[in-house]
Amino acid sequence: MSIMKKVVDTVAHVMPDRERDRLTDQHRYLGKPIDRLDGRVKVTGAAQFSAEYPIAGLLYAALAYSTISKGVIKNIDTNAAEHAPGVVKVVTHLNAPEMKVPKPFSVQGDGSAGTTEIKILNTDKISWNGQPVAIVIADSEDRAEYAASLINVTYAVERGMNSFEEAISHAKKPKQIFGEDPEITKGDPDAAFKSATHRVDLRFKTPAYNHNAIEPHATIAAWDGDDKVTLYDTSQFTVGTANSLAEVFGLKKENVRVISTFVGGGFGGKGGVWAYNQLAVLAARMTGRPVRLALTREGVFRIIGGRTPSQQRVAIASNASGHISAFIHEGVTAQSTDNYFPEQFSFPPRHLYTMPAYRIGQEICEVNRVANTFMRAPGESIGTFAVESAMDALSYELQLDPIEFRMRNEPEKDPVSGNEFSSRHMREAYGLGAEKFGWKNRPAVVRSQRDGDWLIGQGVATGTYPMYRMVTAARVRISADGTALIESSAQEMGMGTETVQTQHAAELLGLSMEKVKFEYGDSTLPWAGVAGGSSQTVSIALAVQQASEKLLTELLSFAQQDSNSVLKGAKAIDVRMANEGIFRKEQPSLGETYAAILKRAKKDFVVAEHKTGAPLETLKYSMHSYAAQFCEVRVHEQTGEVRINRWVGAFDVGRILNPKTALSQFRGGIIMGIGMALTEETIFDDRTGRIINGTLAEYHLPVQADVPHIDIVYTNIPDPHTPMGAHGIGEIPITGVAAAVANAIYHATGKRLTSLPITLDKIL
Ligand code: MOS
Numbered sequence: 001m002s003i004m005k006k007v008v009d010t011v012a013h014v015m016p017d018r019e020r021d022r023l024t025d026q027h028r029y030l031g032k033p034i035d036r037l038d039g040r041v042k043v044t045g046a047a048q049f050s051a052e053y054p055i056a057g058l059l060y061a062a063l064a065y066s067t068i069s070k071g072v073i074k075n076i077d078t079n080a081a082e083h084a085p086g087v088v089k090v091v092t093h094l095n096a097p098e099m100k101v102p103k104p105f106s107v108q109g110d111g112s113a114g115t116t117e118i119k120i121l122n123t124d125k126i127s128w129n130g131q132p133v134a135i136v137i138a139d140s141e142d143r144a145e146y147a148a149s150l151i152n153v154t155y156a157v158e159r160g161m162n163s164f165e166e167a168i169s170h171a172k173k174p175k176q177i178f179g180e181d182p183e184i185t186k187g188d189p190d191a192a193f194k195s196a197t198h199r200v201d202l203r204f205k206t207p208a209y210n211h212n213a214i215e216p217h218a219t220i221a222a223w224d225g226d227d228k229v230t231l232y233d234t235s236q237f238t239v240g241t242a243n244s245l246a247e248v249f250g251l252k253k254e255n256v257r258v259i260s261t262f263v264g265g266g267f268g269g270k271g272g273v274w275a276y277n278q279l280a281v282l283a284a285r286m287t288g289r290p291v292r293l294a295l296t297r298e299g300v301f302r303i304i305g306g307r308t309p310s311q312q313r314v315a316i317a318s319n320a321s322g323h324i325s326a327f328i329h330e331g332v333t334a335q336s337t338d339n340y341f342p343e344q345f346s347f348p349p350r351h352l353y354t355m356p357a358y359r360i361g362q363e364i365c366e367v368n369r370v371a372n373t374f375m376r377a378p379g380e381s382i383g384t385f386a387v388e389s390a391m392d393a394l395s396y397e398l399q400l401d402p403i404e405f406r407m408r409n410e411p412e413k414d415p416v417s418g419n420e421f422s423s424r425h426m427r428e429a430y431g432l433g434a435e436k437f438g439w440k441n442r443p444a445v446v447r448s449q450r451d452g453d454w455l456i457g458q459g460v461a462t463g464t465y466p467m468y469r470m471v472t473a474a475r476v477r478i479s480a481d482g483t484a485l486i487e488s489s490a491q492e493m494g495m496g497t498e499t500v501q502t503q504h505a506a507e508l509l510g511l512s513m514e515k516v517k518f519e520y521g522d523s524t525l526p527w528a529g530v531a532g533g534s535s536q537t538v539s540i541a542l543a544v545q546q547a548s549e550k551l552l553t554e555l556l557s558f559a560q561q562d563s564n565s566v567l568k569g570a571k572a573i574d575v576r577m578a579n580e581g582i583f584r585k586e587q588p589s590l591g592e593t594y595a596a597i598l599k600r601a602k603k604d605f606v607v608a609e610h611k612t613g614a615p616l617e618t619l620k621y622s623m624h625s626y627a628a629q630f631c632e633v634r635v636h637e638q639t640g641e642v643r644i645n646r647w648v649g650a651f652d653v654g655r656i657l658n659p660k661t662a663l664s665q666f667r668g669g670i671i672m673g674i675g676m677a678l679t680e681e682t683i684f685d686d687r688t689g690r691i692i693n694g695t696l697a698e699y700h701l702p703v704q705a706d707v708p709h710i711d712i713v714y715t716n717i718p719d720p721h722t723p724m725g726a727h728g729i730g731e732i733p734i735t736g737v738a739a740a741v742a743n744a745i746y747h748a749t750g751k752r753l754t755s756l757p758i759t760l761d762k763i764l
Contacts, residue, residue: 029503029513030724031716033660037499037518038262038492047262051218051294053232058220059088061137061283061293062144063275064151065302069129069368069689070160073153080150081136086143089287090151092134096121096282102244104340105272105373114244115272115305116371118338121279126155127337128370129162129689130302132275137283137291145296160368162689164208164309164334171332171365177342183330183361184350184416192326192357196317200393203313204331204386205755206738208682210306211375212701215264216297217304219280222290228255229284233277235260236270237530238489238523244273245281254524261521263493267672268374270493271532275303301694306682307375308333308343310382314390322400322408327355329387332363339371344379348464348735349387350416351624353409358416368689374532376672377731380465381738385677385756388461388739393752396446402460402743403430403439403628414622422467422621423719423727425652430628432713433460433650437630446750454634456645457748463627463736467618467719467727470529470536473611474543476505476551480598480605482580483515488540490528491521495730496661497536503658504541504724508548510578526609534625534728537657542723543612548577550608555582558601559592566590617721625732626652629670629740635748640760642745644674647710653732655718655725666712666733673737675702681757 041047078090099122102114118127121135134151138144161167173182193199220232229251235241235258242256249256263270280293295303312331319325333343346362349355375381395405410426413419434440442458443449449456475487486505492498498518506516519525529539552572559567559582567575567582567590575582575591583591598606617623630648635641649670656662679700683693693699718725742753745763753762 027507029507030657031655032503032658034499034503034658036496036661037502049215049262049264050220050232050234050260051292053220055220055222055290057289059137059139059287059289059291060141060144061135061280061291062141062148063132063279063299063303064134064136064148066126066129066131066133067690068126068155068157068160069162071126071155071157073124073126073133074156075154076133077152078134081147084143084147084150086139087136087147088139089137090134090147091121091283091286093121093124098122099248099278099282100250102247102273115274115373116336116338120275121282128368130370130691132279132303135279135283137287141294160689161366162368162684163686164367167334167365167367168311168332171363173361174342174364177344177362180347183359185359186355187357189326189328189357189359193315193317193328196325197320198394198397199315199317200390200397201313201315202390202393202752202754203311204389206310206382206385207756208306208309208684209375209676209680210301210682210699211267211269212696212699213265213267213269216295216300217270217274217276218292218294219277220290220292221280221284223284227251229281230257230259231277231281232259234263234270235491236263236266236493236532237272238491238521239527240530241273241277242523245278248273248278249281258523259521260491263491266493266531267376268378268532269304269306271374271530297696298694301691303370305336305371305373307378308335308341308372310343310345312345312386314386316390316394318394318398322398322405324353324355324409325357327353327358327360329360330362332365334365334367334369334372336369336371337366341372343372343382345383345386347379348383351414351622352387352462352464353415354411355415369684376669377465377734380731380735381673381676384461384463384735385738385742388736389742389754392459392461392739392743392746401444403434406462417622419620419622422617422623422721423654423717424624424626425715425717426626428715428717429626429650429652432715433628433630433648436650436711436713437648439630446747449748451634453637455637455748456632456634457744457746458630458632459740459743459747461629461736461739461743463629463732465534465625465732465735467623467625467722468533468535469542469615469618470539471612471614472529472539472543473526473609474540474547475526475607475609476544476547477605477607478509478551478594480595480603482593482595483517484509484511485517485519486544487519487525488528489520489523489525490531490536490540493531495665496658499661500537500657501540501544505544508545508577511580527611534730534732537728538723538726539612543610545723546612547608547610550610551606552577552582554606554608555594555597558597562600565592567592621721623721625727625729627732627736629736631740631744633741633744633748635745635763640763642678642758642760642763644706644708644741646708649710649712649733651712651714651732652717653714653729654722654727656714656716657724657726662729663712665729667710669731669733670710670737671702671707673734674707674741676734676756677738677741678757679706
């Protein structure tokens with residue numbers, strides 16, 4: 001780290017000069033509430049999602065899933081399935097050709113997007129209940145599903161590690177957690193805790209959760225000969241999926257193409273190669289026909305992992321003046337026997353509060369379950385539940401306002417690394433939120449507000465999520481007709497990617513949005529990092545900025561060749577892209593349009609591609625997004641029913657690029673957090689390891705009636721060290737939500753609920 005830090009300190013500009021200029025400009029498009037460019041095709045049904053591509057000669061595949069969590073297949077009877085109507089082929093471990101196991105997902109790495117390190121269909125070993133044991137290909141989806149139901153498997157059953165509670169006794173400290181130490185300590189936190197005058201020591205439980213994107217996973221795979229394949233896939237990471245599948249099938253990387261234009265939500269569940277897309281490719285190869293494999297909702301529960309369960313302890317001590325003297329956060333999560341994903345719940349407190357002594361760390365244990373994976377704010381969502389509930393409890397112990405207690409412990413620098421914050425305006429966020437919510441009217445005493453049988457309470461919690469940036473490429477083309485084309489392999493997953501990238505490019509190039517086209521959703525386009533870690537918007541934008549720098553230089557060199565050009569003698573630093581061309585900064589009326597420059601140079605277009613460097617800025621600065629979540633609940637005294645009455649989310653996330661699309665992101669994240677707090681839970685049967693509520697009838701997502709009006713406010717203070725001054729906003733809104741709910745319930749009832757979801761049986 002220290003060598004890297006030296007390198008970083010010697011980097012003169014992490015962000016290009018021109019970007020700094022633009023931070024002070026008046027913005028034509030950035031920050032404006034512009035309608036979604038993909039809105040019309042979506043509401044009219046014209047947008048094609050993966051399963052909907054009209055491919056000629058399509059066959060349909062369905063999976064049969066293991067019903068045990070551990071053991072060996074003794075016999076698999078496919079006779080009835082093979083003779084069922086419309087069945088073209090049945091593939092099991094007995095006749096599946098050998099496939100390689102893809103390398104596990106790596107965030108900054110080589111584009112692998114594998115999720116498990118287990119062989120799929122190339123083994124008779126079972127390691128989770130739901131593992132695919134056969135794939136049936138038929139002339140219709142119903143016939144494939146029916147035939148799959150006829151497959152009869154007998155197993156030599158072994159005792160699986162089905163229970164998280166039981167697995168915890170085998171928990172171990174992992175070597176690292178996404179590059180961070182699994183445990184960090186300073187001073188003697190236990191001694192400091194014991195000797196403190198004010199302290200809380202609480203234990204928390206969070207269950208497994210599933211993403212439940214509205215669009216279940218689907219792939220259409222079509223081979224072109226023996227060595228080229230195209231997938232129409234529900235992917236958050238087109239290039240990663242393509243590269244991993246190339247590895248699996250021993251193909252050249254450029255011979256696997258993943259098309260993923262519109263994705264109906266992912267939340268981390270579509271970041272990689274899972275059995276469905278791998279087996280669709282296999283099925284298409286074995287039948288010589290294009291094959292569609294669209295998972296049922298149950299299928300998603302069986303083979304796509306979600307968020308791991310956790311148990312956490314948070315012990316915080318404070319002196320009488322409300323300053324933290326000891327901070328302990330520890331606990332354990334589960335991962336499957338075949339993947340690596342230690343959900344990083346211990347990350348948030350590493351950056352939140354001033355702590356003279358601390359121990360923050362986590363362990364991991366293994367279970368026979370489907371591989372867990374990224375799910376919206378992995379780590380921070382469940383970590384903030386524990387930390388911010390404990391902070392709330394200690395504020396009552398101190399008889400201090402919960403916001404005031406947090407502000408007294410607001411750090412000047414990152415409390416662990418000692419780095420400067422790139423941009424941190426927690427006080428402003430709390431101020432805005434408190435104002436909007438009317439926090440000052442809240443009585444300090446618990447259980448002091450009532451409306452008939454309903455107890456009323458208000459709670460707050462801090463949310464936090466890191467600022468990530470991925471290595472990402474983009475191609476920018478400016479044509480002689482004065483239009484521009486931006487190309488990126490990213491997909492439109494609902495966040496407003498197309499809209500915001502078009503806004504940014506139009507502003508950067510000095511064009512109207514109508515003259516800019518953003519081409520996306522295809523792995524053959526320039527590399528976009530995964531739409532994960534709330535990183536994609538800024539990652540693509542920086543690549544576009546840097547590619548545009550190259551174009552500016554090239555266009556300027558064309559202008560230099562004409563001694564009559566008003567740009568003669570100008571250097572790149574003297575000019576800017578504006579008004580459809582290049583103009584002098586000092587004399588903004590002096591310049592030439594792209595069309596004029598290109599026409600004279602006898603070029604139809606100029607094009608440049610750029611791949612950004614590693615995110616060194618995140619080593620130099622402590623870079624995070626922040627939220628202050630305000631919740632009011634009503635709790636029914638007799639039934640324990642909880643209703644969220646109102647919500648204010650206050651965010652400090654740099655510049656807001658499009659208030660309209662941002663509002664949806666914020667509200668969506670808070671709604672997902674309300675589900676996490678009150679209703680959602682993936683329930684495993686400890687006897688069999690099977691998920692027993694794998695349907696939306698039994699896995700309770702919040703519906704319209706569960707969601708109150710949600711007000712959103714934000715600081716809108718640009719971070720000087722990020723592209724466009726922006727942070728990602730996909731994950732921050734879910735963080736802190738569950739704690740704000742639990743804290744409001746405490747304020748209403750005097751009961752501290754530490755186990756999610758907070759169902760009414762726990763309240764009574
Ligand atoms: Mo997200 S969990 O990084 O899709």
